[in-house]
Amino acid sequence: MSDVPPAEPQPEPSGPQIGVDEWVARSAERAETHGGLVGRARGVYERVPKPAVFLFVVALAALIPVLASQSDNDIYFVRVGTVALVFALLALGLNVAVGFAGLLDLGYIAYYGVGAYGYAMLSSDKFGLHWQAWQSIVVVVVVSALLGFALALPSRRLVGDYLAIVTLFFGQIFYVIVTQGYRVSFLGLNKDLGFDRANWDLTGGPNGIANVDRFTAFGFTASSERAYFYVTLTAVVVVFAGLSLVNRSRTGRAWRALRDDHLAAQAMSVPINWLKLMAVGVGAAVAALAGTINSALLQGAFPDDYNTQVLIIIYAMVILGGAGSLVGAVVGAVVVEVLMLEGLRPQTPISDWTFNGRWVVYGGILLVLVVAIRPWRRLAAILGGVVAFGVVVHAIVAATTTKGTDGLLNTAPETFEEGGWLGWLIRHWLALPADTYAQGTKVPFNIALAGLIALVLCLTLLRGWKRDVLLVPTIWLAGFVWETRLVLEASGPTRLLLLGALLIVLMTARPQGLFGKPRVEIV
Amino acid sequence: MSESTNGSSVLLRLEGVNTFYGQMHILQDTNLSVAEGELVCLLGGNASGKSTTLKTVLGIVRPRSGTVTFADEDITSRSTSYRIRKGMAIVPENRRLFGPMTVLENLQMGAYLHGGGEPEDYERVYSLFPLVYERRSQLAGTLSGGEQQMVAMGRALMARPKLMLMDEPSMGLAPILVERSFEIIQQVHQAGVAMLIVEQNANVSLSIADRGYVLSTGRIVLEGKAAELIQNEDLRKAYLGR
Numbered sequence: 001m002s003d004v005p006p007a008e009p010q011p012e013p014s015g016p017q018i019g020v021d022e023w024v025a026r027s028a029e030r031a032e033t034h035g036g037l038v039g040r041a042r043g044v045y046e047r048v049p050k051p052a053v054f055l056f057v058v059a060l061a062a063l064i065p066v067l068a069s070q071s072d073n074d075i076y077f078v079r080v081g082t083v084a085l086v087f088a089l090l091a092l093g094l095n096v097a098v099g100f101a102g103l104l105d106l107g108y109i110a111y112y113g114v115g116a117y118g119y120a121m122l123s124s125d126k127f128g129l130h131w132q133a134w135q136s137i138v139v140v141v142v143v144s145a146l147l148g149f150a151l152a153l154p155s156r157r158l159v160g161d162y163l164a165i166v167t168l169f170f171g172q173i174f175y176v177i178v179t180q181g182y183r184v185s186f187l188g189l190n191k192d193l194g195f196d197r198a199n200w201d202l203t204g205g206p207n208g209i210a211n212v213d214r215f216t217a218f219g220f221t222a223s224s225e226r227a228y229f230y231v232t233l234t235a236v237v238v239v240f241a242g243l244s245l246v247n248r249s250r251t252g253r254a255w256r257a258l259r260d261d262h263l264a265a266q267a268m269s270v271p272i273n274w275l276k277l278m279a280v281g282v283g284a285a286v287a288a289l290a291g292t293i294n295s296a297l298l299q300g301a302f303p304d305d306y307n308t309q310v311l312i313i314i315y316a317m318v319i320l321g322g323a324g325s326l327v328g329a330v331v332g333a334v335v336v337e338v339l340m341l342e343g344l345r346p347q348t349p350i351s352d353w354t355f356n357g358r359w360v361v362y363g364g365i366l367l368v369l370v371v372a373i374r375p376w377r378r379l380a381a382i383l384g385g386v387v388a389f390g391v392v393v394h395a396i397v398a399a400t401t402t403k404g405t406d407g408l409l410n411t412a413p414e415t416f417e418e419g420g421w422l423g424w425l426i427r428h429w430l431a432l433p434a435d436t437y438a439q440g441t442k443v444p445f446n447i448a449l450a451g452l453i454a455l456v457l458c459l460t461l462l463r464g465w466k467r468d469v470l471l472v473p474t475i476w477l478a479g480f481v482w483e484t485r486l487v488l489e490a491s492g493p494t495r496l497l498l499l500g501a502l503l504i505v506l507m508t509a510r511p512q513g514l515f516g517k518p519r520v521e522i523v
Numbered sequence: 524m525s526e527s528t529n530g531s532s533v534l535l536r537l538e539g540v541n542t543f544y545g546q547m548h549i550l551q552d553t554n555l556s557v558a559e560g561e562l563v564c565l566l567g568g569n570a571s572g573k574s575t576t577l578k579t580v581l582g583i584v585r586p587r588s589g590t591v592t593f594a595d596e597d598i599t600s601r602s603t604s605y606r607i608r609k610g611m612a613i614v615p616e617n618r619r620l621f622g623p624m625t626v627l628e629n630l631q632m633g634a635y636l637h638g639g640g641e642p643e644d645y646e647r648v649y650s651l652f653p654l655v656y657e658r659r660s661q662l663a664g665t666l667s668g669g670e671q672q673m674v675a676m677g678r679a680l681m682a683r684p685k686l687m688l689m690d691e692p693s694m695g696l697a698p699i700l701v702e703r704s705f706e707i708i709q710q711v712h713q714a715g716v717a718m719l720i721v722e723q724n725a726n727v728s729l730s731i732a733d734r735g736y737v738l739s740t741g742r743i744v745l746e747g748k749a750a751e752l753i754q755n756e757d758l759r760k761a762y763l764g765r
Binding site for chain 2: 261263517
């Protein structure tokens with residue numbers, strides 16, 4: 001209207017006026033900008049339509065199995081890719097409930113399991129049913145979505161922690177049912193109901209269901225690793241495209257509004273309970289689809305693939321990628337599965353990358369430093385300090401002991417190598433003793449590990465330059481403990497501990513996740 | 524009592540409403556009405572029952588006795604979403620925009636019932652608030668308080684309301700912005716929307732209102748034409764008292 005002042009930014013506003021707000025009008029200019037090459041690259045990227053980027057990435061992913069040969073190493077590589085895509089599917093599904101609608105659903109793993117067990121029951125020797133893949137997938141996905149509705153129905157009024165507890169209970173119930181489901185008696189009435197035995201074996205109990213069919217449809221059978229890679233990639237592409245359309249729709253908006261402020265959403269007459277049920281149902285359907293793929297890929301369904309530990313990993317993927325972001329869910333899944341779960345293994349049989357776990361650790365530390373430490377001068381000072389500290393320690397140890405720096409890099413159990421020029425760098429940065437944790441006395445290495453934990457705890461208490469100074473020996477000690485002690489243990493639980501530690505640090509540096517939107521509130 | 528002032532029909536009527544929070548008797552035998560196209564303000568100090576009245580109108584809180592009538596229909600036991608479908612919209616206390624969503628998405632949420640809104644809905648909002656148009660692709664959470672107030676009103680207008688409920692529109696705004704804000708409320712009102720405004724700021728709200736009610740500890744202690752109320756000596760005492 002006429003008396004609303006025009007919104008052009010004026011050089012010197014005479015006083016506060018509605019409609020003229022310099023700060024907001026110029027927020028785009030104030031946003032952090034990148035000059036030079038990064039800025040130009042970003043500008044070019046932003047002009048490319050998003051579907052084109054999407055197709056390009058899909059095409060790149062589709063090339064992976066083509067480039068892989070039939071050697072064991074390469075088949076392993078393709079398998080890791082397939083598993084990463086299954087996790088991507090799971091992360092996309094979980095993102096609907098957690099990221100879009102903001103429901104802390106800890107029972108999600110049950111739908112994954114329902115998908116896997118459902119497919120295993122319908123397409124295996126278990127009950128002699130050998131349904132075609134498309135038949136059992138449709139049935140299992142629909143059943144799982146309905147189960148999602150049914151479980152969400154009693155908990156639809158719960159939010160936050162309360163919902164988490166109830167859904168965690170559902171998730172655990174599934175695990176109990178599956179592990180105990182090899183002696184089911186329908187209220188002890190089996191004989192009366194006309195069954196021929198007192199106890200029925202439905203789930204195979206702790207042994208699970210083996211000999212599950214490969215995906216078979218219309219006379220074709222997917223049997224190679226490549227085939228499963230493409231099947232899973234197709235599923236991810238379809239689900240991703242579908243969810244990004246939903247996200248832009250009225251329903252997607254309502255989900256996000258619900259997550260942000262469910263009372264305000266209700267005041268817009270958004271049917272919040274129905275939307276919650278739908279979010280859980282859609283997530284359950286996607287999880288079930290992932291379950292059927294996993295079941296056919298492993299040719300079996302086993303209880304421990306569907307327990308809370310796996311749930312936590314899926315959550316880690318969604319949170320790392322940034323809850324609410326579809327790209328984030330996929331990237332989070334690939335990063336966690338490929339880099340952390342597989343990459344942290346000390347000896348994965350990928351051609352010559354014999355110590356890739358090492359590179360993940362050093363790369364991870366470096367990445368976190370680059371992300372977390374802002375003025376580059378400070379970063380350079382810390383990195384320089386780390387290198388100098390190592391060289392000085394190495395020199396002192398070399399001068400005062402006889403075999404204190406003669407250690408080699410541990411690349412496999414009982415295997416020590418020089419490790420090329422990068423190995424040379426590591427050996428001259430860290431003072432590796434000739435007797436390692438595995439060979440000689442364990443005490444100094446255990447003290448080093450305890451010292452590392454103490455240093456990390458101290459780091460959280462300090463601020464400013466003191467923290468920067470303490471960071472230097474901490475990073476060095478982390479490298480030392482990794483090389484002497486953790487590298488061999490990284491195939492077990494230590495890997496998950498490291499994953500957790502990396503996640504904590506990364507989330508502290510970037511709480512919204514890699515692709516999440518940070519919350520901006522100026523009120 | 525609940526007669527309309529200018530002869531037009533009554534849009535909203537609360538009759539003998541008693542509302543409780545558990546054991547606490549909040550609204551006590553409250554009678555209130557808003558005629559079509561009328562601007563009514565509801566004044567009162569803290570804990571006088573202003574917000575509870577709004578919640579009762581919207582159906583977030585159900586009265587233990589009494590009736591709520593809207594557009595000649597008894598809606599006492601109807602759900603919030605039913606009432607909104609019937610033509611109510613609210614500008615909540617503190618505006619409560621969806622911060623991580625853009626201004627446009629906030630407007631689309633306002634028009635949720637109409638599938639995201641028709642072009643006419645957007646034209647209406649944009650012509651009332653040209654600034655909202657300029658900010659449409661910005662995240663609502665990044666706007667200043669005054670701008671958020673406009674987006675919140677625009678969002679409410681997207682639902683094509685017959686009655687707009689406003690909860691403390693002056694809250695959190697600088698004094699000079701409060702006056703501007705009420706001018707905008709007046710504009711929206713002149714566009715033909717009936718309004719029920721809950722406010723602590725008696726002077727500003729009575730200056731634009733047709734009628735006013737003053738609540739004190741859950742009872743309506745004063746009511747009348749805004750022009751008369753503003754002269755009332757007891758008003759200050761009544762609405763400042765607890």
